Amino acid sequence: MELIPVIDLMGGVVVHARRGDRANYRPIASRLCEGAAPDDIARALRALAPFRTLYVADLDAIAGREPHRAELGGLAGHFARLWVDAGEARLAGPGLHRVLGTESMADAEGGLAALREGPAVLSLDHGPEGRRGPAELHERADLWPGEVIVMTLARVGGDAGPDYDRLRGVLARAGGRRVYAAGGVRDAADLRRLAEIGVAGVLLASALHDGRLGAEDLAAFMG
Template sequence: MRIIPVLDLKDGQVVRAERGERHRYRPIVTPLAESSDPVAVARGLRTLHPFQTFYIADLDAIAGLAPNRDTLARLRGLADAPELWVDAGFADAGPLEAALAAPGVCPVLGSESQADDTLLRRHRDHPDLILSLDFFADGLFRGPPSLLENADLWPRRVIVMTLASVGSGAGPDFSRLAEIRAQAGDRDIVAAGGVRDEGDIRALASEGVAAALVATSLHNGTLTAEQIASLHG
């Protein structure tokens, strides 16, 4: 079971997510770092565990603003450079293909950013591509229906993003994860949203979930370094 820390970026800072209500996101305050600077926060997370992968939600790029490229370069410049799973609102072939060619970057194709399934059809077999199936606070899927309904289009890694649970402490959406898992075949399913503690991670693993994107429980200490060491694969 992989635990993948989340860095939500806005205006060059790490912000704390709240149920997908992005207008409410504010710079993070965490005991792991003295500031909300992304490199400082990433280093702080690595005091808990030597994480080799970080998930990056570039909220500016997702909103159609300038992407946080300099921040991504700084994160890649960390000692023992991490792999970055990056959702930067990819909606056109050029930026996606540039990200696929970038060393150490696995672009995340967010369903909310897609007008149709063209990009996914074109690049689904690329080993670095990740699909995010995005469910918003109203519980509804955001994106072309074919992305959710046609599992043959899915790449080998699929994130189930339940934004209503992000930062909520409400627990993962086990029923939705089970539904996606049943369609996924041998693909890796990644849970995102609501992970509270060690019990949730163990429950996800028992359901065949390959990894979990985690933020709040790392910063508030409900997942300790010792627990992460015992859980992390």
């Protein structure tokens, strides 16, 4: 099971995502390092564990503002792969893989056109109100690419735990696709349970920065 740290970028710094309430995100306060500069956070994450992939949510780009091009270029130097959700922005670079979030798709036709443009990871986004984006892309597994994220925004930065029921539902329809869990991971017990239900990987943020998941915990799943 691959463990993937998450960085949320807003206004040039890393912010602490909480339950999808982006208007109230503030610069992250991490036990791993001082400050919220993207490069410092990336170095601290690499010192914690040999993560191969970094997921980056460019919240400014998702909101239709200018992407963090310089910051993304710097982050690419620390990881073999960057998974980047930048909304409708078209970004390119070494190791950069586009994440297409359903919340940024106006309709299924546009989402499918974006998926056909090249290799991409599909994020099936869910807010407190339920599914976000075109219902067809949530329902039809035959339209999914090889890697799919189940993103439960209402559980990001919270203590409710992963959305196991939704993950099981996606896994049951995914065929040979790799399914990744995002949102709500609290500790090693959650990682063990996610491994047991068959997810290919897990996106992590709060539990890394507040110390609930330490180097030994991560090593047990990355060995």
